[in-house]
Amino acid sequence: MIHNILKNKKVILASASPRRRSIFQQIGINALQMPANIPEIHTTKNPRILVQNLAKSKAVNIAEQVDEDCVIIAADTIVYFEKEILEKPLSERQAVEYLTRLSGKSHYVYTGIAIWYKNQLISDYTKSCVTFSEISENDIKEYLKTKEPMDKAGAYGIQGFGSQFVSKISGCYFNVMGFPVSLFYEMLKKIM
Amino acid sequence: MIHNILKNKKVILASASPRRRSIFQQIGINALQMPANIPEIHTTKNPRILVQNLAKSKAVNIAEQVDEDCVIIAADTIVYFEKEILEKPLSERQAVEYLTRLSGKSHYVYTGIAIWYKNQLISDYTKSCVTFSEISENDIKEYLKTKEPMDKAGAYGIQGFGSQFVSKISGCYFNVMGFPVSLFYEMLKKIM
Numbered sequence: 001m002i003h004n005i006l007k008n009k010k011v012i013l014a015s016a017s018p019r020r021r022s023i024f025q026q027i028g029i030n031a032l033q034m035p036a037n038i039p040e041i042h043t044t045k046n047p048r049i050l051v052q053n054l055a056k057s058k059a060v061n062i063a064e065q066v067d068e069d070c071v072i073i074a075a076d077t078i079v080y081f082e083k084e085i086l087e088k089p090l091s092e093r094q095a096v097e098y099l100t101r102l103s104g105k106s107h108y109v110y111t112g113i114a115i116w117y118k119n120q121l122i123s124d125y126t127k128s129c130v131t132f133s134e135i136s137e138n139d140i141k142e143y144l145k146t147k148e149p150m151d152k153a154g155a156y157g158i159q160g161f162g163s164q165f166v167s168k169i170s171g172c173y174f175n176v177m178g179f180p181v182s183l184f185y186e187m188l189k190k191i192m
Numbered sequence: 193m194i195h196n197i198l199k200n201k202k203v204i205l206a207s208a209s210p211r212r213r214s215i216f217q218q219i220g221i222n223a224l225q226m227p228a229n230i231p232e233i234h235t236t237k238n239p240r241i242l243v244q245n246l247a248k249s250k251a252v253n254i255a256e257q258v259d260e261d262c263v264i265i266a267a268d269t270i271v272y273f274e275k276e277i278l279e280k281p282l283s284e285r286q287a288v289e290y291l292t293r294l295s296g297k298s299h300y301v302y303t304g305i306a307i308w309y310k311n312q313l314i315s316d317y318t319k320s321c322v323t324f325s326e327i328s329e330n331d332i333k334e335y336l337k338t339k340e341p342m343d344k345a346g347a348y349g350i351q352g353f354g355s356q357f358v359s360k361i362s363g364c365y366f367n368v369m370g371f372p373v374s375l376f377y378e379m380l381k382k383i384m
Contacts, residue, residue, distance in 0.1 A: 001334045002356055026352050028338070133374055142193045146220070160218050163366055163373040164194055173365040174355055181355040182325055 128171025320363025
Protein backbone atom coordinates (compact mmCIF):
# COMPACT_ATOMS: atom_id res chain seq x y z
CA MET A 1 0.00 0.00 0.00
CA ILE A 2 1.03 3.61 -0.57
CA HIS A 3 1.85 4.46 3.04
CA ASN A 4 4.17 1.43 3.23
CA ILE A 5 6.05 2.32 0.05
CA LEU A 6 6.57 5.88 1.30
CA LYS A 7 7.39 4.95 4.90
CA ASN A 8 10.72 6.46 6.03
CA LYS A 9 10.94 8.59 2.87
CA LYS A 10 11.01 12.38 2.73
CA VAL A 11 7.84 13.14 0.79
CA ILE A 12 7.05 16.55 -0.68
CA LEU A 13 3.67 17.50 -2.07
CA ALA A 14 4.36 20.25 -4.60
CA SER A 15 0.93 21.81 -4.25
CA ALA A 16 -0.90 24.32 -2.07
CA SER A 17 -4.24 22.52 -2.44
CA PRO A 18 -6.04 21.72 0.82
CA ARG A 19 -7.95 18.99 -1.08
CA ARG A 20 -4.73 17.20 -1.99
CA ARG A 21 -3.42 17.56 1.54
CA SER A 22 -6.64 16.04 2.86
CA ILE A 23 -6.34 13.05 0.46
CA PHE A 24 -2.72 12.53 1.55
CA GLN A 25 -3.85 12.46 5.18
CA GLN A 26 -6.63 9.99 4.41
CA ILE A 27 -4.20 7.51 2.87
CA GLY A 28 -1.62 7.92 5.61
CA ILE A 29 1.06 9.91 3.74
CA ASN A 30 3.04 12.27 5.89
CA ALA A 31 4.19 14.93 3.40
CA LEU A 32 5.69 18.37 3.54
CA GLN A 33 3.56 20.74 1.47
CA MET A 34 5.70 22.96 -0.73
CA PRO A 35 3.76 24.77 -3.47
CA ALA A 36 5.68 25.08 -6.73
CA ASN A 37 6.17 28.49 -8.21
CA ILE A 38 5.71 28.14 -11.96
CA PRO A 39 3.91 30.22 -14.55
CA GLU A 40 0.79 28.25 -15.55
CA ILE A 41 1.29 28.80 -19.26
CA HIS A 42 -0.73 26.65 -21.63
CA THR A 43 1.64 25.51 -24.34
CA THR A 44 -0.92 23.09 -25.73
CA LYS A 45 -4.69 22.79 -26.03
CA ASN A 46 -4.49 19.03 -25.54
CA PRO A 47 -5.73 18.51 -21.95
CA ARG A 48 -3.96 15.14 -21.57
CA ILE A 49 -0.57 16.63 -22.42
CA LEU A 50 -1.21 19.92 -20.65
CA VAL A 51 -1.93 18.46 -17.19
CA GLN A 52 1.15 16.23 -17.39
CA ASN A 53 3.38 19.11 -18.54
CA LEU A 54 2.19 21.33 -15.72
CA ALA A 55 2.60 18.57 -13.13
CA LYS A 56 6.13 17.86 -14.39
CA SER A 57 7.07 21.55 -14.29
CA LYS A 58 5.89 21.74 -10.69
CA ALA A 59 7.88 18.64 -9.68
CA VAL A 60 11.06 19.91 -11.40
CA ASN A 61 10.64 23.33 -9.83
CA ILE A 62 10.69 21.77 -6.35
CA ALA A 63 13.45 19.26 -7.23
CA GLU A 64 15.74 22.21 -7.91
CA GLN A 65 15.28 23.40 -4.34
CA VAL A 66 15.63 20.22 -2.23
CA ASP A 67 17.80 17.18 -1.45
CA GLU A 68 17.93 14.59 -4.15
CA ASP A 69 16.60 11.72 -2.04
CA CYS A 70 13.15 13.29 -1.61
CA VAL A 71 10.07 11.91 -3.32
CA ILE A 72 8.37 14.86 -4.98
CA ILE A 73 4.74 14.58 -5.99
CA ALA A 74 2.97 17.14 -8.14
CA ALA A 75 -0.42 17.27 -9.83
CA ASP A 76 -2.48 19.49 -12.06
CA THR A 77 -6.26 19.36 -12.55
CA ILE A 78 -8.41 20.99 -15.20
CA VAL A 79 -12.04 20.94 -16.30
CA TYR A 80 -12.60 20.35 -19.99
CA PHE A 81 -15.91 21.25 -21.59
CA GLU A 82 -16.85 21.71 -25.25
CA LYS A 83 -13.16 21.61 -26.24
CA GLU A 84 -12.37 24.43 -23.83
CA ILE A 85 -10.25 24.32 -20.69
CA LEU A 86 -12.03 25.86 -17.72
CA GLU A 87 -9.67 27.04 -15.03
CA LYS A 88 -10.29 28.78 -11.74
CA PRO A 89 -12.80 31.55 -12.43
CA LEU A 90 -11.30 35.03 -12.54
CA SER A 91 -14.44 36.71 -11.23
CA GLU A 92 -17.84 35.86 -9.73
CA ARG A 93 -19.31 36.68 -13.10
CA GLN A 94 -17.12 34.04 -14.77
CA ALA A 95 -18.05 31.52 -12.05
CA VAL A 96 -21.75 32.11 -12.86
CA GLU A 97 -20.98 31.67 -16.56
CA TYR A 98 -19.10 28.39 -15.96
CA LEU A 99 -21.81 26.92 -13.73
CA THR A 100 -24.56 27.96 -16.14
CA ARG A 101 -22.73 26.23 -18.97
CA LEU A 102 -22.03 23.05 -16.97
CA SER A 103 -25.63 22.75 -15.62
CA GLY A 104 -27.47 19.64 -16.84
CA LYS A 105 -24.51 18.50 -18.94
CA SER A 106 -21.44 16.27 -18.75
CA HIS A 107 -17.86 17.53 -18.71
CA TYR A 108 -14.43 15.98 -18.26
CA VAL A 109 -11.91 16.41 -15.50
CA TYR A 110 -8.25 15.67 -16.19
CA THR A 111 -5.51 15.30 -13.61
CA GLY A 112 -1.85 14.83 -14.43
CA ILE A 113 0.49 13.46 -11.77
CA ALA A 114 4.28 13.74 -11.82
CA ILE A 115 6.64 11.90 -9.46
CA TRP A 116 10.30 12.82 -9.11
CA TYR A 117 12.55 10.36 -7.29
CA LYS A 118 16.34 9.94 -7.51
CA ASN A 119 16.63 11.93 -10.72
CA GLN A 120 13.83 10.03 -12.40
CA LEU A 121 10.70 11.89 -13.47
CA ILE A 122 7.55 10.07 -14.51
CA SER A 123 4.11 11.37 -15.33
CA ASP A 124 0.70 10.01 -16.17
CA TYR A 125 -2.88 11.29 -16.25
CA THR A 126 -6.45 10.20 -15.80
CA LYS A 127 -9.77 11.48 -17.11
CA SER A 128 -13.22 11.29 -15.53
CA CYS A 129 -16.61 12.27 -16.85
CA VAL A 130 -18.81 14.27 -14.46
CA THR A 131 -22.53 14.84 -15.03
CA PHE A 132 -24.32 17.76 -13.40
CA SER A 133 -28.03 17.85 -12.68
CA GLU A 134 -29.89 21.02 -13.71
CA ILE A 135 -28.75 23.88 -11.48
CA SER A 136 -31.23 26.74 -11.08
CA GLU A 137 -30.15 30.39 -11.28
CA ASN A 138 -30.99 30.71 -7.62
CA ASP A 139 -28.83 27.70 -6.73
CA ILE A 140 -25.90 29.27 -8.57
CA LYS A 141 -26.44 32.49 -6.64
CA GLU A 142 -26.59 30.61 -3.33
CA TYR A 143 -23.60 28.49 -4.26
CA LEU A 144 -21.48 31.58 -4.85
CA LYS A 145 -22.34 32.77 -1.35
CA THR A 146 -20.64 29.65 0.07
CA LYS A 147 -17.33 30.95 -1.41
CA GLU A 148 -16.59 27.44 -2.64
CA PRO A 149 -16.39 28.08 -6.43
CA MET A 150 -13.76 30.78 -6.62
CA ASP A 151 -10.54 28.82 -6.10
CA LYS A 152 -11.55 25.76 -8.12
CA ALA A 153 -11.20 24.76 -11.76
CA GLY A 154 -14.63 24.90 -13.43
CA ALA A 155 -15.97 26.91 -10.45
CA TYR A 156 -17.08 23.94 -8.34
CA GLY A 157 -15.80 21.64 -5.64
CA ILE A 158 -17.07 18.09 -5.74
CA GLN A 159 -16.50 17.29 -2.09
CA GLY A 160 -18.35 20.22 -0.53
CA PHE A 161 -21.58 22.06 -1.31
CA GLY A 162 -20.97 21.26 -4.98
CA SER A 163 -21.71 17.58 -4.31
CA GLN A 164 -25.44 18.25 -4.57
CA PHE A 165 -25.14 19.20 -8.25
CA VAL A 166 -23.20 16.08 -9.30
CA SER A 167 -25.57 13.34 -10.38
CA LYS A 168 -22.99 10.93 -11.83
CA ILE A 169 -19.29 10.29 -12.23
CA SER A 170 -17.67 7.91 -14.61
CA GLY A 171 -14.02 7.37 -13.75
CA CYS A 172 -11.97 8.15 -10.69
CA TYR A 173 -13.63 10.31 -8.03
CA PHE A 174 -10.31 11.33 -6.51
CA ASN A 175 -9.26 12.69 -9.87
CA VAL A 176 -12.18 15.12 -9.66
CA MET A 177 -11.07 16.04 -6.15
CA GLY A 178 -7.61 16.79 -7.58
CA PHE A 179 -5.54 13.66 -6.96
CA PRO A 180 -6.32 10.25 -8.53
CA VAL A 181 -5.18 7.88 -5.79
CA SER A 182 -5.26 4.56 -7.64
CA LEU A 183 -3.28 5.99 -10.58
CA PHE A 184 -0.75 7.36 -8.09
CA TYR A 185 -0.38 3.91 -6.51
CA GLU A 186 0.30 2.33 -9.92
CA MET A 187 2.92 4.99 -10.70
CA LEU A 188 4.58 4.60 -7.34
CA LYS A 189 4.96 0.85 -7.83
CA LYS A 190 6.75 1.57 -11.12
CA ILE A 191 9.20 4.21 -9.93
CA MET A 192 10.14 2.89 -6.46
CA MET B 193 -29.53 24.35 -2.03
CA ILE B 194 -29.90 21.75 0.71
CA HIS B 195 -28.68 23.92 3.57
CA ASN B 196 -31.22 26.60 2.65
CA ILE B 197 -34.15 24.17 2.51
CA LEU B 198 -33.21 22.78 5.92
CA LYS B 199 -32.41 26.14 7.52
CA ASN B 200 -34.35 26.65 10.78
CA LYS B 201 -35.58 23.04 10.76
CA LYS B 202 -34.85 20.42 13.38
CA VAL B 203 -32.92 17.82 11.40
CA ILE B 204 -32.21 14.32 12.66
CA LEU B 205 -29.78 11.94 10.98
CA ALA B 206 -30.98 8.45 11.95
CA SER B 207 -27.54 6.89 11.59
CA ALA B 208 -24.39 6.34 13.65
CA SER B 209 -22.13 6.55 10.58
CA PRO B 210 -19.22 9.00 10.85
CA ARG B 211 -19.09 9.07 7.02
CA ARG B 212 -22.68 10.32 6.81
CA ARG B 213 -22.02 12.87 9.54
CA SER B 214 -19.00 14.11 7.62
CA ILE B 215 -21.04 14.49 4.39
CA PHE B 216 -23.71 16.41 6.32
CA GLN B 217 -21.05 18.77 7.63
CA GLN B 218 -19.60 19.28 4.16
CA ILE B 219 -22.94 20.39 2.76
CA GLY B 220 -23.74 22.62 5.71
CA ILE B 221 -26.47 20.56 7.42
CA ASN B 222 -26.59 20.94 11.15
CA ALA B 223 -28.17 17.65 12.28
CA LEU B 224 -28.62 15.77 15.50
CA GLN B 225 -27.28 12.25 15.07
CA MET B 226 -29.66 9.66 16.52
CA PRO B 227 -28.92 6.10 15.44
CA ALA B 228 -32.03 4.01 14.90
CA ASN B 229 -32.42 0.78 16.76
CA ILE B 230 -33.91 -1.73 14.34
CA PRO B 231 -33.13 -5.36 13.60
CA GLU B 232 -31.39 -5.44 10.20
CA ILE B 233 -33.48 -8.32 8.90
CA HIS B 234 -33.36 -9.01 5.16
CA THR B 235 -36.92 -9.64 4.08
CA THR B 236 -35.94 -9.55 0.41
CA LYS B 237 -32.95 -10.40 -1.75
CA ASN B 238 -33.72 -7.48 -4.04
CA PRO B 239 -31.06 -4.87 -3.14
CA ARG B 240 -33.11 -1.94 -4.48
CA ILE B 241 -36.08 -2.80 -2.26
CA LEU B 242 -33.96 -3.89 0.69
CA VAL B 243 -32.02 -0.63 1.12
CA GLN B 244 -35.22 1.41 0.91
CA ASN B 245 -37.04 -0.84 3.40
CA LEU B 246 -34.18 -0.60 5.88
CA ALA B 247 -33.91 3.18 5.47
CA LYS B 248 -37.67 3.55 6.00
CA SER B 249 -37.61 1.34 9.11
CA LYS B 250 -34.84 3.50 10.56
CA ALA B 251 -36.74 6.73 9.85
CA VAL B 252 -39.97 5.38 11.36
CA ASN B 253 -38.12 4.09 14.41
CA ILE B 254 -36.85 7.60 15.14
CA ALA B 255 -40.16 9.29 14.23
CA GLU B 256 -41.79 7.33 17.05
CA GLN B 257 -39.43 8.95 19.53
CA VAL B 258 -39.42 12.64 18.55
CA ASP B 259 -41.57 15.73 17.85
CA GLU B 260 -43.54 15.60 14.66
CA ASP B 261 -42.03 18.72 13.12
CA CYS B 262 -38.55 17.20 12.80
CA VAL B 263 -37.05 16.23 9.44
CA ILE B 264 -35.75 12.70 9.85
CA ILE B 265 -33.22 11.38 7.39
CA ALA B 266 -32.18 7.73 7.24
CA ALA B 267 -30.06 5.71 4.83
CA ASP B 268 -28.87 2.18 4.26
CA THR B 269 -25.94 1.08 2.09
CA ILE B 270 -25.00 -2.37 0.86
CA VAL B 271 -22.46 -3.90 -1.49
CA TYR B 272 -23.87 -6.25 -4.12
CA PHE B 273 -21.61 -8.73 -5.88
CA GLU B 274 -22.46 -11.83 -7.90
CA LYS B 275 -26.11 -11.64 -6.74
CA GLU B 276 -25.01 -11.65 -3.12
CA ILE B 277 -25.33 -8.89 -0.53
CA LEU B 278 -22.05 -8.22 1.25
CA GLU B 279 -22.51 -6.59 4.60
CA LYS B 280 -20.02 -5.56 7.25
CA PRO B 281 -17.61 -8.48 7.65
CA LEU B 282 -18.17 -10.58 10.77
CA SER B 283 -14.48 -11.47 11.14
CA GLU B 284 -11.07 -10.59 9.70
CA ARG B 285 -11.26 -13.86 7.80
CA GLN B 286 -14.49 -12.78 6.13
CA ALA B 287 -12.96 -9.36 5.32
CA VAL B 288 -10.08 -11.16 3.54
CA GLU B 289 -12.59 -13.30 1.67
CA TYR B 290 -14.64 -10.26 0.58
CA LEU B 291 -11.60 -8.28 -0.60
CA THR B 292 -10.17 -11.29 -2.45
CA ARG B 293 -13.47 -11.72 -4.26
CA LEU B 294 -13.81 -8.01 -5.13
CA SER B 295 -10.18 -7.67 -6.36
CA GLY B 296 -9.88 -6.82 -10.07
CA LYS B 297 -13.66 -6.89 -10.55
CA SER B 298 -16.67 -4.58 -10.55
CA HIS B 299 -19.42 -4.61 -7.94
CA TYR B 300 -22.45 -2.51 -7.16
CA VAL B 301 -23.19 -0.27 -4.21
CA TYR B 302 -26.80 0.54 -3.34
CA THR B 303 -27.96 3.22 -0.96
CA GLY B 304 -31.58 3.78 0.02
CA ILE B 305 -32.61 7.09 1.56
CA ALA B 306 -35.79 7.72 3.55
CA ILE B 307 -37.08 11.14 4.60
CA TRP B 308 -39.81 11.59 7.18
CA TYR B 309 -41.42 15.03 7.47
CA LYS B 310 -44.82 16.01 8.88
CA ASN B 311 -46.15 12.46 8.73
CA GLN B 312 -45.01 11.92 5.18
CA LEU B 313 -42.46 9.22 4.45
CA ILE B 314 -40.68 9.00 1.11
CA SER B 315 -37.85 6.79 -0.04
CA ASP B 316 -35.65 6.35 -3.08
CA TYR B 317 -32.37 4.64 -3.92
CA THR B 318 -29.36 4.89 -6.17
CA LYS B 319 -26.87 2.37 -7.52
CA SER B 320 -23.21 2.86 -8.47
CA CYS B 321 -20.75 0.52 -10.09
CA VAL B 322 -17.30 0.37 -8.48
CA THR B 323 -14.29 -1.25 -10.16
CA PHE B 324 -11.33 -2.45 -8.09
CA SER B 325 -7.82 -2.81 -9.43
CA GLU B 326 -6.02 -6.08 -8.62
CA ILE B 327 -5.29 -6.19 -4.89
CA SER B 328 -2.36 -8.37 -3.85
CA GLU B 329 -2.55 -10.75 -0.86
CA ASN B 330 -0.02 -8.54 0.87
CA ASP B 331 -2.11 -5.41 0.25
CA ILE B 332 -5.12 -7.12 1.79
CA LYS B 333 -3.04 -8.05 4.84
CA GLU B 334 -1.74 -4.47 5.16
CA TYR B 335 -5.20 -3.03 4.60
CA LEU B 336 -6.60 -5.08 7.48
CA LYS B 337 -3.94 -3.58 9.75
CA THR B 338 -5.39 -0.12 9.10
CA LYS B 339 -8.63 -1.32 10.81
CA GLU B 340 -10.62 0.36 8.05
CA PRO B 341 -12.45 -2.69 6.61
CA MET B 342 -14.18 -4.07 9.68
CA ASP B 343 -17.11 -1.67 10.11
CA LYS B 344 -17.90 -1.27 6.42
CA ALA B 345 -20.16 -3.10 3.98
CA GLY B 346 -18.01 -5.13 1.57
CA ALA B 347 -14.99 -4.67 3.90
CA TYR B 348 -13.71 -1.44 2.38
CA GLY B 349 -14.02 2.31 2.78
CA ILE B 350 -13.78 4.35 -0.39
CA GLN B 351 -12.70 7.59 1.24
CA GLY B 352 -9.71 6.33 3.22
CA PHE B 353 -6.93 3.82 2.57
CA GLY B 354 -9.38 1.89 0.38
CA SER B 355 -9.25 4.69 -2.22
CA GLN B 356 -6.05 3.22 -3.67
CA PHE B 357 -7.85 0.05 -4.77
CA VAL B 358 -10.69 1.83 -6.59
CA SER B 359 -9.81 2.39 -10.22
CA LYS B 360 -13.22 3.53 -11.45
CA ILE B 361 -16.71 4.51 -10.35
CA SER B 362 -19.75 4.79 -12.50
CA GLY B 363 -22.55 6.57 -10.70
CA CYS B 364 -22.67 8.66 -7.56
CA TYR B 365 -19.51 8.72 -5.45
CA PHE B 366 -21.37 9.85 -2.34
CA ASN B 367 -23.59 6.80 -2.64
CA VAL B 368 -20.46 4.65 -2.21
CA MET B 369 -19.52 6.76 0.82
CA GLY B 370 -22.98 6.03 2.24
CA PHE B 371 -25.13 9.02 1.33
CA PRO B 372 -25.98 10.04 -2.26
CA VAL B 373 -26.16 13.82 -1.97
CA SER B 374 -27.71 14.73 -5.33
CA LEU B 375 -30.48 12.12 -4.90
CA PHE B 376 -31.14 13.53 -1.42
CA TYR B 377 -31.48 17.03 -2.86
CA GLU B 378 -34.03 15.84 -5.42
CA MET B 379 -36.04 14.07 -2.71
CA LEU B 380 -35.92 17.10 -0.43
CA LYS B 381 -37.31 19.35 -3.15
CA LYS B 382 -40.26 16.93 -3.50
CA ILE B 383 -41.20 16.56 0.16
CA MET B 384 -40.63 20.10 1.47
